[in-house]
Structure formats: structure tokens, C-alpha cells
Amino acid sequence: MEIKIRRYESIYIVDIYGDMDMYNANDVKNLINTMIKKDIRYYIINLDNVDYIDSSGIGALIYVHSELKKRNMALRIVNVKGSVKKVIELTKLIGFFQIAPTVKDGIAELSRMNRS
């Protein structure tokens, strides 16, 4: 798994590449913890390049969702598709997570929050 970070104004886009599994899901948690400390408030996790997620990967997403929520920071998970979508559906977390179709949609939603 590889993680890259982009920024659009005050929104940080975390692009994940590869498998989000029991061997690396913690990297995502650690990264977000570091970003929280830097007081970054708006996050997009982009799963466009993730074809495999297991319960640890789902756990990392739950962790990030909860940590950001606690601090009134905002997250959109985007490009949820294929077997990643199926695992999230089976775990009944569609609706629990705040999912937007694309990075662009995620940016639009978070920008509206930022302005209001």
C-alpha cells in the first residue's frame, strides 16, 4: 500500500494505492493522527486505487471516521467501488460513513461546510 497526499485549499486528499489489509491498515490510522495534530480539519480519503480491503482496512476507516468526528473535523470517503464497496455494504457501514461519489464531489461538499 502507498499513500499520497494532495491539498485543495484547506482540504487534504489522501490517495491510497494498493491493498488496505491487516498488514498496513495501521499506516492509515497513524497518518491521520499526524495530520490531526497539525490541525488539518477537512479530509478526503480516496479509494479509487484500492481493489482489496479487509476488516482491518474497514477498522482503519472506522477509526478515522470516529477520531475526526470527535474533533468536529470532516471526512468524505470517495470512489467506493467494486469489492471495497461490497465489503462496506456487507459490514452495513454505508450510511454510517460519509461517502461521496468522486474527489470532486467530496471537495464540493467539504467546501460548502467550510464556508457555512
Next chain:
Amino acid sequence: MAEEKSEIKEIRVDEASPLFDKKGMFHKRFKSDFRQIRYFTLLIVQKAPPEIKEINLLEQQISEIIKNAVKHGNHNDPKKHVDVWYSFSETHARLIVQDEGEGFKRLEEWNEFNKKRNECFKNQNFEEMAKYVSFLTEDSDENDSGNALFAAVEYWNGGIVFNKKKNCVAVAKYFPVKRRGLKLE
């Protein structure tokens, strides 16, 4: 084997379940090596026809069961083994996984937890659901996400059954028969 259907999906204990019938199943035995779980899983899932792999959903679901055996059953003790029996066709996937651990003692508690979780989901009460996103016990560590079985109980539509000692689990999934070939005008 007929597909079992029930309103509330539960993990059951039933040593007499036909899901424990190992006749005609392949068998592999692994050492409890956490680093090798996905590799072991690939060795098993390579026997499955592509029709039922659903990209890699089958692989993912099998890896969760093997991970539970290696980690929570055998506590990653390399002296302890995990035995896996498996059988696949275009319409089914069956798996029996046995470890040398003490057994899944919190099974009843898990069923109760999952029931409450489903209730939240049904009511789309995501605030309340936040309490039920992870099933963690005193045995869990910071790497445990405690959500694997929520998906498993939905995925394995033929059931998840434990033996009496609860250190051996049998699962089944049935796939709808897909029509093949060209349609004749």
C-alpha cells in the same frame, strides 16, 4: 445441501451440522504465522472457479476466518496449527477451519451485540450504531478491528457454525446459477 434461511443471522453452535461433513473436501495444514495469512488464503482460493471469486471478495472472506484462527485461536503460536478443509464449485464455497485454541468463548455475546447493531442499522440510527461498530474483548489488541464477523455472517449465506469447543468453524456460501452461452434467436 439446501440453503438455510433465517430472519436474524446468527452464528450457531451445532456439531451435528452437515457443514462439518468433510467428505470430498481438500485439506491443508498451516503453522500459525500471521505474516502468511494472505498467502495461505491464496493457496486455498486458487481452487475456486473465477465465477464465484467476485474479484476478491471470496479471498477476503476466507482470509478473515483464517486470521481469526491464527490470531485469536492460536495466538500466533507457531507451534500450533490451523487445519483448513475447503470445497468450491460454480455454485458453492465451503470451508472448515480448525485451530488449537480455547474456542470462541464470547459467541453468544457476539450474537447479542450483532442483533443490537442490526437494529441500529435497520432504523438508520448511525449515532447509536457508533457504539456497535467494533466487537472488542479483553483479548483484543490495538490492531483488532472487531468487525470481520459482521460481514461474514452476511456473506456466508449457508451459515456459520461452530463445534461444541468453538475452536472449529464451518461456513458455506451458495451462489445463484448463472445462465451461460449465447442466446439463440
